[in-house]
Amino acid sequence: MKTTETKLIDDRGRVRTGVFAEPVDHINYRDYDLRTTMDKPRSGLARRWRFNQFQFVSVMSDNWLFGLAIVDLKLVSTGFFYLYDFETGDMFEQSLTQPLARGTVMAPYPERGEAGFAARGTSLRILPYVGGRNIRVSAGDTVQADIELNGDHDPLRLASPAGYSGWVFTRKSAGLLASGQIRWGDRIWRCDERTRGTVDWSCGFMRRETAWNWACLAGCLADGTPVGLNLATGVNESGMTENALWLNGECIKLDFARFEFDRYDPTATWRVATSDGRVDLRFVPSGVRKERLNAWVLASNFRQYAGTFEGVLVDNSGKKIPVAGLRGLMEDHFARW
Template sequence: MQLVQPQFAPESLIGHDGQPVFGLFDGSVKNLNVKAFKYFNEMDKPASFVAKYFDFKQFQFVSIVTQRYILGLAIADIRYAASSFCYLYDIQANRLVQSEWLRPFGIGCRLSASASKGSAKVGSKHHHFEFDIKDGQWQVNILLTNIQAKLVLSPPTLSLPLSLSTPTGYNGWTYTQKHNALAVSGELTVFNEPQPLLNALASYDFSAGYMRAKTAWRWASINALTSQGAIGLNLAAGVNETGNTENVMWINGQRHFLGAANFIFNRQISDDFWQISTNDGQVDLTFRALNCRKEKLNLGFIKNNFRQYIGYYSGILIDNDGTKYHLHNQLGLAEDHFAKW
C-alpha cells in the first residue's frame, strides 16, 4: 500500500518560488500557473522562452462504458502539433470505428489549463467533441456523424480523484488528475439510436507538465459495475514514479492507493496477453486484448507509437481494508505507448 499520506491540494501548483509543489493531494489543484514556473536547462541555466513553450505537454482523455459501446476520446497538445481522436467500440460486434484530427501547432484545438474548470475542444462547428469542466465536474459534448452526446460525469458523494504532482527527469514535473467509476447521465445517441445510461460508467485523465523528451508508459484502466458495487482502477508505469505512483482503485467511490505496478507482456511475440500486478500484492490480473486503436508517427524529431487495447480483465483486487474482489472477463483498457516529443 502507498504509505505517503495525501496533503491538501494547493490552489496553485507553482509556488511563490517558481517551483511546483510535489505530492499526493486531496482534491484538485485549481490552477497549474505554468507561466510562473522558473524553468532551467540541464546545466542549471534559465531556459529560453522557446524551450519553456515547446517543452510543455498536455493531454486529456475520457473513457465511457455503456452496455453496448465503449467510447474513447482524447486531445493531446505537444506544441508542434495537436493530435486527437474519438473511437467507438461495439462490444457485441467487436468492431472499432474512429475519427481522428492532427492539427499543426495546435491550430483549431483548445485544451483546458485546469482539471477543475475550463474547456477542451477539437473539430469544426458541425463535427467536434468537447470536454467542459465546471467546478471539477466533467461534461462531454459530442457532435459527430454517428455519435451525438451531452453527458455529465459524476463521482459518488465525497469521492476524491487521484491528484498527483511528481518530479520528471532532471528539471521537469508532471501533474496528473484521474477519476474512475464515475456515473454517466445525459443523452447519448449512436447510429441514430438512443443509448441507455443507467449502468454506464466513465473515467477521465488530465495530465500536463514538462515531461521527458523521450517517454514511455504502460497503463491499465477499469470501470466496472459488479455485484460488489462500482469498481474503478488506474495503474501506470513509466511517468509518475518519483516518490509516488498514480496507482489507485475506487470501490464505490472510496479511494484506495496501491503500490508500484508491473506489466509483463512481449510486444515482439504477442501483445494481446498481459500479466499485471502491484508489488504490494493487492492486484493480480491478466488482460486479454480483443481490439486495438493504433497510431504510428515517425517524423524524426517527433515519434509516436501508440496502442490502446480494449479487452478482458480477470483476477483479483484487494482494497486497503483487505476486502477481496474477483473480476472475470471484465472489460477494460490497456495501453502501451512510446513518445518522442
C-alpha cells in the first residue's frame, strides 16, 4: 500500500519529466528551481505568480455537449461553461473573470484536488474522488448541472519541458462514463449509457506565448465500446506527446498529431491524423465558443468548436475501427500568459 506522497519536484528543485504510470500526488511547484534565461534564480514570489493552472471537463452525448473550465493565472482567474444542442443549433455560454483569482480554488493535487470558481451568482465546482469527478454548475435559474464522471482508472500523466526554463504537467482522461443531468431553462438533458466525458488537469511554468491545436472526443462505438481521444500539437512535444486513445477504459499512447484546417473559415472541415497511423479523422464543426482578448500582459485568441467526427482509429492489434457520428471538440488557441 502506498504510504508516501509522490511529488513532481525533487529535493534539488528539479522537475521530473516523462510519462508516469503511477499517480503524481502533489505538484509542489514552489520547490522548483525557477531561473531566468541568464540562469539567475527567481524569487519565491516569482515562482508563485508565474505558475498557471487549469482544469477543463466535458460531457458528450449524441444530441448535446457540455464544456466547463476553471483557469487560474494568478493575476486573473476565469470560469466558463457552455452548452450546445446539436438538434437545434442553440448554444448557451457564460464566461466570468475575477481579478487576482478571487473566489477561485485550484489545489495542486491532480488526483484529489478540488477546483472551484464563484462570481456574480454563478458557481462552478469540480470535486474529485477515487475513479472519478463530480461536476456542479449553478447559474441562477438558467442552468443547473450535477454530473458524475466514473471509470477514470487509466489516465495519461506526463510532464515535459516548456521553453527555456519552464515545464508543463498534464493529467488527461477521455471516454469516461457520465451520469446525472443538466437543466437549461425548460430543457433537461439526462445522461444515458452512451454519454461519455473527459478530464484535462494541467499546470506549469508555461511559455510566455503559447499556441496550440487540440482535439478530443468521447462516446461509444457502433458495438457499444466506450472510446475517448485526446490529441494536441504545440504543447507537451519535447520528446513526448499528450496524445492518447482510450478504448474500453484502456489508455493507448499515440505519436505526434497533425492538424489541417482553415483558421479563417469557421465552417470548413478539419482533418487530424497521427504520425503512427493510428488516427485519421475528419471533423465537421457546428457550434463555436470564441474569445479575443488583448490586455497588455495577458492575451487570448480562442476558438473551440463543438462538432462531429468520422474516420478511422486503429487498435493495438492493428484492427481498423470506423468512427461515424461521434461528438467532440476542436480548438485553435493562442495565449499570452
